[in-house]
Amino acid sequence: MCILCLGLIIKMEYYTSHVGCEISKVPLSDIAQRIMSALQSIPVGEAQTSRKNGQSTEKTKENKLGDNDSHLENEKEIHDSAIVLLNTSASPEKSNTGQTVRTVHVNKVFCSRETKIMSSPLPLSALSAFVSYQDLDLPKWVHRERNFSVEAKKLKDGEKNVATSLKRKQDVCTYCSEKTRKLLVKNCTPSYEGRSNWTSGQAESSENCPCDVRSLGYEEKRDLLATIEQAVALITTMVFQDGSSQLNSEQVLTSSVKGIVVLVKGQTNCLCSPSYSSTACTWDASNQNDKLIYLKTEWPSIWKREERAHRKYAGQILFQMLHCKVPVICFNAKDFLRTLLLVYSNEISWKQVADSVVLDPRIAAWLINPSDTVPSFECLIQKYFEKSFSMGKVNTDTGSLRNALYQNVGLHLEKLYSVMMDLTHDLQVQGLWKLFCTLELPLIKILAVMETHKIHVNKQELKKTSEILGLRLKELEQEAHQVAGERFLVTSSSQLREVLFEKLKLHTLCEKIPRTEIQQVESTSEAVLNKLQDLHPLPKIILEYRQVHKIKSTYVDGLLTCMKKGFISSTWNQTGTATGRLSAKHPNIQGVSKHPVRIIKKQYIKGKEEEIVTISPRTLFVSNKGYTFLAADFSHIELRILADLSSDPELLKLFQEPETTDIFTTLASQWKGIPNEQVKQADREQAKRMVYSVVYGAGYVVSIMGRKRPLANINAQDYKLRTQAERQAVNFVVQGSAADLCKMAMVEIFASVVISPTLTARLIAQIHDELLFEVEDSQIQEFSALVKRTMESLQEATALEVPLKVPLKVILTAGKSWGCMTELQEM
DNA sequence: CGTAGAACCATGTGG
DNA sequence: TCCACATGGTTC
Numbered sequence: 001m002c003i004l005c006l007g008l009i010i011k012m013e014y015y016t017s018h019v020g021c022e023i024s025k026v027p028l029s030d031i032a033q034r035i036m037s038a039l040q041s042i043p044v045g046e047a048q049t050s051r052k053n054g055q056s057t058e059k060t061k062e063n064k065l066g067d068n069d070s071h072l073e074n075e076k077e078i079h080d081s082a083i084v085l086l087n088t089s090a091s092p093e094k095s096n097t098g099q100t101v102r103t104v105h106v107n108k109v110f111c112s113r114e115t116k117i118m119s120s121p122l123p124l125s126a127l128s129a130f131v132s133y134q135d136l137d138l139p140k141w142v143h144r145e146r147n148f149s150v151e152a153k154k155l156k157d158g159e160k161n162v163a164t165s166l167k168r169k170q171d172v173c174t175y176c177s178e179k180t181r182k183l184l185v186k187n188c189t190p191s192y193e194g195r196s197n198w199t200s201g202q203a204e205s206s207e208n209c210p211c212d213v214r215s216l217g218y219e220e221k222r223d224l225l226a227t228i229e230q231a232v233a234l235i236t237t238m239v240f241q242d243g244s245s246q247l248n249s250e251q252v253l254t255s256s257v258k259g260i261v262v263l264v265k266g267q268t269n270c271l272c273s274p275s276y277s278s279t280a281c282t283w284d285a286s287n288q289n290d291k292l293i294y295l296k297t298e299w300p301s302i303w304k305r306e307e308r309a310h311r312k313y314a315g316q317i318l319f320q321m322l323h324c325k326v327p328v329i330c331f332n333a334k335d336f337l338r339t340l341l342l343v344y345s346n347e348i349s350w351k352q353v354a355d356s357v358v359l360d361p362r363i364a365a366w367l368i369n370p371s372d373t374v375p376s377f378e379c380l381i382q383k384y385f386e387k388s389f390s391m392g393k394v395n396t397d398t399g400s401l402r403n404a405l406y407q408n409v410g411l412h413l414e415k416l417y418s419v420m421m422d423l424t425h426d427l428q429v430q431g432l433w434k435l436f437c438t439l440e441l442p443l444i445k446i447l448a449v450m451e452t453h454k455i456h457v458n459k460q461e462l463k464k465t466s467e468i469l470g471l472r473l474k475e476l477e478q479e480a481h482q483v484a485g486e487r488f489l490v491t492s493s494s495q496l497r498e499v500l501f502e503k504l505k506l507h508t509l510c511e512k513i514p515r516t517e518i519q520q521v522e523s524t525s526e527a528v529l530n531k532l533q534d535l536h537p538l539p540k541i542i543l544e545y546r547q548v549h550k551i552k553s554t555y556v557d558g559l560l561t562c563m564k565k566g567f568i569s570s571t572w573n574q575t576g577t578a579t580g581r582l583s584a585k586h587p588n589i590q591g592v593s594k595h596p597v598r599i600i601k602k603q604y605i606k607g608k609e610e611e612i613v614t615i616s617p618r619t620l621f622v623s624n625k626g627y628t629f630l631a632a633d634f635s636h637i638e639l640r641i642l643a644d645l646s647s648d649p650e651l652l653k654l655f656q657e658p659e660t661t662d663i664f665t666t667l668a669s670q671w672k673g674i675p676n677e678q679v680k681q682a683d684r685e686q687a688k689r690m691v692y693s694v695v696y697g698a699g700y701v702v703s704i705m706g707r708k709r710p711l712a713n714i715n716a717q718d719y720k721l722r723t724q725a726e727r728q729a730v731n732f733v734v735q736g737s738a739a740d741l742c743k744m745a746m747v748e749i750f751a752s753v754v755i756s757p758t759l760t761a762r763l764i765a766q767i768h769d770e771l772l773f774e775v776e777d778s779q780i781q782e783f784s785a786l787v788k789r790t791m792e793s794l795q796e797a798t799a800l801e802v803p804l805k806v807p808l809k810v811i812l813t814a815g816k817s818w819g820c821m822t823e824l825q826e827m
Numbered sequence: 828c829g830t831a832g833a834a835c836c837a838t839g840t841g842g
Numbered sequence: 843t844c845c846a847c848a849t850g851g852t853t854c
Contacts, residue, residue, distance in 0.1 A: 492852055493836055518835065525837065550838055553850055579846060581841085588848045591840040638842045689844090692842065696844030724844095731845040735842065739846095768841045768846090 212294045213317065214310050221313060227291060228320050233265040235329045235413040235420075236321070238336055239294075246332050247377040247412045257297055257339055260314075262321065263413040264291040292410045293317075297343050315347035322348070322356035329420050331377055333360040334574065337448035350449045350762075354754040361416060363440050364423035366575035367432045373576050381415055384422040439740065440574065442747045446763065447572040447582075449750075453762050453774075454567035456622045458817070462560055465615055468601055469552040475602065476545040483537045490545050493524045500524065500538070509535050551597055555617040562587045570765065579732055580739040582766055589765045593617040594819075595681050618819025623774050623811070629818050630761075630780065631809045632745075632787045633770035636663060637738045640802040642695065645733065647801075655802040664688040696727050741798065742769055748790045759783060764818075772818065784808050784824055 216224065228234070237246045239259050266289025295314040299307045318340060321328055330336045337353055365375040365383075372379075427433045481487050486503070488495045500506050501522050507513045510531060513522045522528075526546075529539040562568045568587060576583035584590050596616035623629045634640075636655075643651035654663070661676055668679045668687035746766060753759045761783045764772040775783045791806040809821035 489852080491850090494853070516836070523836085546838070550850085554839070554848090558849070576848095577846060581846065583847055585848060588840080591848055593839070594841090636842085688842080693844050695842095727844055731842090735846065738842065770841090 211292060212296070213313060214296065214306075224291070224293065225316065225320055227266065228264055228317065228324060230267060231264045231324065231326055232267060233326055233329065233417060234321055234324060235263040235265070235417050236336065237261055237330060237409060237413060237416075238297075238339060239409065245409050245412070246330070246335065247409070247416065257343070259297050260295040260318070260336075261409045261413065262293050262295070262317075263410060263417070264293065265417070266290050292413075297339075312347070315344045318344060319348055319352070322353055327357040327359050329359045329361070329417060331361055331416060333358040333363075333444045334448045334451070334572070337445055338451050341448065341452045350452065351754050353445050353449065354750070356445060357441065358444055359420055359441070360444055361420045361423055363444070363575055364420070364427055364436060367436055367440065368423070368426050368430060370578045370580070373573075373578070375575075377412070377416070380419050380423075384419045435740075439743050439747060442750070443574060443743055446746055446750050447574060450572060450763055450765070451569055453764065454569055455764060456566060456624060457559060457563055457568050458620050458622050459560075459563065459566055462556055462620055465613075466552060466556045466560070468613060469548055469556060469599065469615075472548050472599055472601065473545065473552065476541055476548065480538060480541045480545065483541065490542065491549065496524050496542060497522055500532070500536075504536060504538070506532050506535050547597065548599060551593070551599075551615060551617070554591075555593060555620075559587055559617075559620065577739075580736045580743075581768060582739075582743075584765070590767045592621075595685075616819050619817040621818040623816050623818075626777055627774045628777055628780060628816065629764070629811045629821070630773045630775045630783065630787075630824075631770055631818075631821055632773075632791070632806055633767075633809075634738075634741065635769075635805045635807060637741065637769045637804070638734050639663075639691070639695075640800070640804065641737045641741070642734050644801050645737070652801060664691070667691065696731055738769060741794065741804075742766060742771070744794055744797070745771060745790060748794065749787060752786055752790060753783075756786075759786070780810060784810075 213221070213224065237260070238257050239245045239261055241256055241258050245261070295317060296310070297314070299311055322340075337356075337358065340348055341350060341353065361377075361380060362375055365380055366372065369375070424433075427436050477490050480490050484499050484503075486499070488499055490496070501513070507522060513528055514525075515521060516523050524542075526543065529543050532539040533543070559568065570584040570589045571586050573583045573585065582590075593616070596614045598612050598614050601611045601613045621629075639651075640655050643655055662684070664684045664687045665676060665679045668683040669676045671687060672679070672683060746763065749771070750763065753761050759779060759782065761773050761775045761779065764774050766772070771787075773783070773787075787808060788806070791804060795804050808824040810824050811817060811819075811821050
């Protein structure tokens with residue numbers, strides 16, 4: 001039997017030991033065996049016993065990835081490149097050429113996927129417009145335009161045999177690409193010949209100081225709108241009460257938005273070199289055709305006629321900016337768009353921001369270096385600007401940047417423009433341009449729209465459960481003190497450690513207690529307490545206390561603090577992860593408990609009766625009146641992708657069969673030896689975690705007497721050493737691909753809803769493989785069909801060999817809350 | 828002396 | 843015992 005199988009059995013024992021469930025006598029189930037055998041041929045860092053069937057797998061891969069020679073050749077190659085991958089990501093520097101060659105191998109699996117996407121028919125064929133950019137060298141800017149028109153023509157021709165709905169969708173993409181094109185073309189002709197100086201104190205008096213649009217006359221206002229229409233680029237930022245802008249303040253919390261500054265870069269005839277060195281050390285940033293305008297966004301007296309007029313005009317300008325032919329550049333574009341949607345809620349609707357294109361340098365920088373999850377403007381300047389250009393007399397140390405008032409904003413916007421150009425270049429060189437344009441860029445506005453949507457929360461229920469939980473916690477605390485024989489802080493792990501190991505000395509009655517990673521002290525984790533619970537009553541009490549406390553503090557009280565007038569709205573972070581997933585906070589809607597938890601509630605009012613109440617945090621989110629939550633989630637998406645990437649016949653077969661039940665449930669039922677229907681959520685969860693653990697390289701080898709040793713320590717001569725780098729590499733490819741897929745679904749569905757004249761469905765949340773919508777009751781059927789269509793097109797576009805199973809769920813009409821979903825019946 | 832912040836731990840989510 | 847997150851709490 002293979003090592004991993006043995007490892008799995010060990011793991012099962014580990015789990016069952018504290019579940020109190022007898023392990024099945026059957027060594028391994030059918031499905032488990034198939035998964036295990038499939039795992040032996042994972043492309044990167046695969047199992048040690050893969051030699052026997054390794055060859056056939058290689059062959060399959062060869063055929064699949066095409067004729068190119070540069071892909072995975074043998075295990076050695078794979079292994080080396082996996083290591084290099086980590087080294088590269090650990091280093092903030094751009095990889096040198098030598099490294100790049102090596103890293104390509106690991107990413108090859110992923111790259112091949114991209115190739116498929118690009119060559120796929122629809123609906124993503126619009127992406128082909130970007131292909132020409134990728135293959136060109138930077139200096140050949142001029143040829144780009146010509147090249148593009150060829151591509152654009154191809155694109156148009158290709159449209160003919162497409163369904164109309166998809167056609168329109170495609171236009172959205174094409175529009176995006178055209179804007180991007182303008183940006184690129186412009187990049188070759190930076191307009192540095194102007195001699196106005198932003199920095200020498202003239203900012204106040206010269207024509208370059210921010211022009212407050214309120215001071216303009218009718219003619220001037222009209223001219224300004226025309227100028228924006230003709231602009232070559234628009235760079236913008238919000239300015240806050242304290243004078244800081246988006247470029248130098250990390251969080252907006254401290255101060256509210258005062259206005260918006262826009263740098264309008266005008267036409268220029270100059271075709272000078274884009275090289276920065278030619279401009280020497282004096283930063284003559286602005287062209288005479290450039291304009292810096294200021295829009296006030298606060299109106300102390302909204303009832304005054306002039307104020308209303310100004311507001312209206314500012315709204316016009318912003319509207320025009322968003323629908324301009326050229327892209328807008330903004331650092332933290334999502335915040336900008338969200339603020340626009342809030343401040344100009346009457347003038348600009350969420351569907352109207354949909355066809356805007358806002359480039360965000362922060363996201364570009366993150367794509368280039370995903371381990372830097374919060375690249376700041378200062379750092380970008382350091383990296384992409386000052387290295388090639390001496391700033392001369394301009395003072396840019398962080399102190400002055402922080403205190404900069406708005407006359408510096410113009411200068412900063414100029415720099416931001418240059419940085420964006422450099423980032424664009426880097427994105428193209430590194431093959432990230434298409435990803436940037438088709439996934440991350442559209443996501444900005446989607447997230448901005450999501451953040452403006454309010455989710456209703458059942459506040460009364462929340463407060464009620466908070467009280468119940470509070471009472472239960474008090475009881476548990478008292479019990480804990482009683483059995484411990486002293487008062488101590490139950491929530492403190494260090495005090496608990498003292499009680500358990502120094503006072504009660506429970507570690508002497510038990511096998512070795514695992515230590516914490518950093519401090520190397522006895523752990524008081526769930527696993528340890530589970531082991532100790534037969535020796536003393538305290539651990540059990542602590543376990544329940546912790547569970548209840550977590551629920552109360554995070555999901556109940558935590559949710560209450562996030563609420564504003566009965567609503568919540570998560571903040572989405574697009575650059576928060578190294579794998580490309582999204583993350584959410586305030587509240588972290590992705591982390592809200594899926595499964596209900598049972599609490600014993602003791603009532604002392606009428607004697608000693610006990611009652612069990614179940615709390616399901618997701619049911620606390622309630623849809624608006626006349627609306628219904630609808631969830632669409634990919635099933636086992638990571639495993640399906642793994643199957644596809646590894647081209648493993650067994651794993652592929654597993655998913656290609658018309659799967660009726662959840663595979664983790666099936667696995668759990670076979671392990672426990674119980675019928676499918678009797679599998680509990682907890683069982684399924686365990687099965688799932690075990691599979692993933694094994695997939696990503698956990699596990700042990702054992703001797704016949706049960707002596708065990710971690711896989712990582714296997715003799716490296718015969719078997720590959722499973723390092724963390726390898727596991728990260730595998731995880732990144734699989735998790736990242738799943739994230740891409742889900743983001744694609746978001747973008748596609750959003751685009752479809754926007755072009756639909758009737759659909760009003762809103763995206764509420766993304767929980768990694770699940771999309772949660774709020775849909776008008778009457779539109780459920782129509783929208784479900786749309787989602788289904790989109791997912792099918794995704795299947796084609798990605799050319800996955802495994803079918804993407806997408807169950808749709810709607811909530812029961814009675815509940816209207818997230819959490820009590822039921823599978824949507826076939827229409 | 829009180830508090831702001833970093834480090835650490837534990838626990839939940841997702842795959 | 844895998845990877846990726848956010849959060850709340852204590853301790854220093």
